[in-house]
Amino acid sequence: MSASDKKQIKVGILGATGTVGQRFIQLLSNHPYFVIHALGASERSAGQQYGKVTKWKLNTPIPENIKTKIVQDCKPDAEGFKDCGVVFSGLDQSVAGEIEEAFRKAELIIYSNAKNYRRDPLCPLIVPLVNPSHLSIIPHQKKTLGLEKGYIVTNANCSTTGLVVPLHALEKAFGPLETVMVTTLQAISGSGYPGVSSLDILDNVVPYIGGEEEKIEWETNKILGGFKDESSPTDFDLHINEDKKLKAINVSATTTRVPVIDGHTGIVSVKFSTSTSPSIEEIEKAFRDFKCEAQELNVPSAPPQAIVLHEAQDRPQPRLDRDLHNGACVSVGRVRKCNVLDVKFVCLIDNVRLGAATSSIMNAEIAVEKGLIV
Ligand SMILES: NC(=O)C1=CN([C@@H]2O[C@H](COP(=O)(O)OP(=O)(O)OC[C@H]3O[C@@H](n4cnc5c(N)ncnc54)[C@H](OP(=O)(O)O)[C@@H]3O)[C@@H](O)[C@H]2O)C=CC1
Numbered sequence: 001m002s003a004s005d006k007k008q009i010k011v012g013i014l015g016a017t018g019t020v021g022q023r024f025i026q027l028l029s030n031h032p033y034f035v036i037h038a039l040g041a042s043e044r045s046a047g048q049q050y051g052k053v054t055k056w057k058l059n060t061p062i063p064e065n066i067k068t069k070i071v072q073d074c075k076p077d078a079e080g081f082k083d084c085g086v087v088f089s090g091l092d093q094s095v096a097g098e099i100e101e102a103f104r105k106a107e108l109i110i111y112s113n114a115k116n117y118r119r120d121p122l123c124p125l126i127v128p129l130v131n132p133s134h135l136s137i138i139p140h141q142k143k144t145l146g147l148e149k150g151y152i153v154t155n156a157n158c159s160t161t162g163l164v165v166p167l168h169a170l171e172k173a174f175g176p177l178e179t180v181m182v183t184t185l186q187a188i189s190g191s192g193y194p195g196v197s198s199l200d201i202l203d204n205v206v207p208y209i210g211g212e213e214e215k216i217e218w219e220t221n222k223i224l225g226g227f228k229d230e231s232s233p234t235d236f237d238l239h240i241n242e243d244k245k246l247k248a249i250n251v252s253a254t255t256t257r258v259p260v261i262d263g264h265t266g267i268v269s270v271k272f273s274t275s276t277s278p279s280i281e282e283i284e285k286a287f288r289d290f291k292c293e294a295q296e297l298n299v300p301s302a303p304p305q306a307i308v309l310h311e312a313q314d315r316p317q318p319r320l321d322r323d324l325h326n327g328a329c330v331s332v333g334r335v336r337k338c339n340v341l342d343v344k345f346v347c348l349i350d351n352v353r354l355g356a357a358t359s360s361i362m363n364a365e366i367a368v369e370k371g372l373i374v
């Protein structure tokens with residue numbers, strides 16, 4: 001969007017009262033491209049003022065113009081949604097599938113955090129610091145479904161997002177990866193509000209998050225993969241491309257819940273496909289020098305550094321590092337040789353910002369720049 005083009009695009013937020021929805025509101029309340037126009041939530045909240053029904057958990061106040069806005073039902077014909085150039089979804093997965101489909105059918109454009117369409121071969125699964133090129137499947141999605149304008153774009157699981165940014169930097173610098181092992185330490189905000197009870201999480205670590213390991217193992221390959229035919233995007237090949245001699249990365253994940261409010265940590269070990277692995281200095285340089293399309297396009301939410309490489313041996317830490325670049329980057333540290341695979345490191349992501357709302361917004365900003373949202 002050129003600096004002279006001041007017309008803002010009206011946006012809707014589904015699941016506006018939830019953990020991700022509140023971040024959407026905070027991040028969009030003073031946005032150069034977008035202006036909040038419609039809010040949707042469950043029938044528990046619909047018909048009431050946003051400020052009255054929302055258990056606001058952020059440390060900035062609810063924007064004044066949002067407080068008195070009436071929450072709508074999540075229906076495409078509810079007031080306001082039809083005028084929106086894009087609708088962001090922070091809906092609970094139990095309802096996101098049907099509601100997002102109804103909005104798409106009504107020719108609305110959805111940028112979703114929910115898991116429901118991530119595996120759909122027609123829907124791109126986009127981490128904005130990694131694979132915005134996958135937006136090129138959108139014309140195929142619309143054509144296949146007989147739609148003129150409506151489409152769905154998804155962003156990834158929060159832990160997956162924090163993992164694939166450093167993995168992409170490694171692939172860009174050194175070629176394909178063979179194996180990735182990751183153990184996560186995930187914040188309680190990842191399970192929404194009210195989430196895990198205090199009696200379960202205080203003084204404790206819970207070594208199970210339902211469905212999370214499968215998501216990390218599967219989504220990583222769609223995000224780092226490509227189209228079967230790059231010249232005519234029709235289907236994702238999940239990192240398997242005979243011509244490029246790429247094959248799926250073996251990913252093994254263990255996920256745990258820890259008593260941290262925001263910020264998912266990943267303990268990662270990687271093996272490269274090549275027989276000789278790069279040195280630790282070369283790997284650190286690849287992280288430090290990593291640049292991505294969102295930065296080249298200079299979209300408003302792009303962080304100045306997509307990866308912040310920490311020198312101190314005891315970083316990254318969620319409490320100290322999750323706010324870097326407004327929660328839009330991935331922190332990496334403790335890069336060192338792995339005696340079993342090739343290299344190991346620690347990564348950290350703000351799960352509700354880059355892990356959710358910031359990614360959706362940055363994906364939409366990139367889509368504006370590519371003419372996919374007007
Ligand atoms: N939290 C995180 O770190 C991340 C979350 N996600 C995904 O984002 C989505 C939202 O998560 P989160 O914000 O944590 O969840 P919350 O439980 O905090 O919020 C859920 C939202 O969905 C709405 N909702 C629930 N049931 C219905 C219904 N029947 N009809 C319409 N709206 C409904 C709620 O409205 P009401 O208040 O009226 O009940 C609320 O606005 C989920 O799909 C989640 O998996 C993705 C990445 C990270």
Ligand SMILES: N[C@@H](CC(=O)OP(=O)(O)O)C(=O)O
Binds near residue numbers: 093157351
């Ligand atoms: N499951 C993640 C958050 C989440 O909602 O993930 P997903 O969007 O993949 O369902 C967590 O508990 O931290």
